[in-house]
Amino acid sequence: MTRYRFLILNGPNLGALGKRQPEIYGTSGMDALxxxxxxxxxxxxxxxxxxxxxxxxxxxxxxxxEQAREEGMHGVVFNAGAYTHTSLALADCLAWINVPCVEVHLSNVLARSEPLRQKSYIGRHVIGVVAGFGMMSYALAVQALVQHHEKE
Known part of the structure; x- marks a missing residue:
């Protein structure tokens, strides 16, 4: 009964979720999603x-x-990690692929002490941002994509 196919896309250092800096990113990995x-x-x-x-x-x-576009994915939940704050190339890609995307962060990037982490190059090309809820941020982004499609 699948209606929606979503890609959960994670950038650098996010393969170590649950182990990497648990005081910032929590102790849960993708297996909790x-x-x-x-x-x-x-x-x-x-x-x-x-x-x-x-x-x-x-x-x-x-x-x-680009592959998600070719596959006809209904949406992308994207935690670009540090590339969020530095990558014009990812922003350019999101600008043209025409796949609804929700930007996700485990921590509240606006509350982080490093000013660089408060800037998102990809943010202008996504339908919304979910940040600060740990792994629940991903689930909330999935819910947002479902609701986005039901508004259409």
Missing amino acids: PFLVHKVLGDRTDEVELSYFQSNSEGALIDRL
Whole structure:
């Protein structure tokens, strides 16, 4: 009964979720996401199919975004990691692929002490941003994509 196919896309250093700086990013890894999506979507969970991709390489992330377009993905939940704050190339890709995208951050980047982390190059090319809720940020982004499609 899948209605929506979403890509969960993670950038650099996010392959170590649950282990990397747990005081900032929490102790849960991607394996917690299906449970969290079920918590948010409830009985509608079976309407969503999630694909996962993580890379430390900017080019591989761009290739995967272009592939998501070719596959007809209904949306992307994108935690670009540090590339959020530095990558014009990812912003350019999001500007043309025409796939709804929600920017995700585990921490509240606006509350971080480094001013650079408060700037997002990809933000102007996404339908929304979810930040500061740990792994639940991903589940909330999935919910936002479902709601986005139901408004159409």
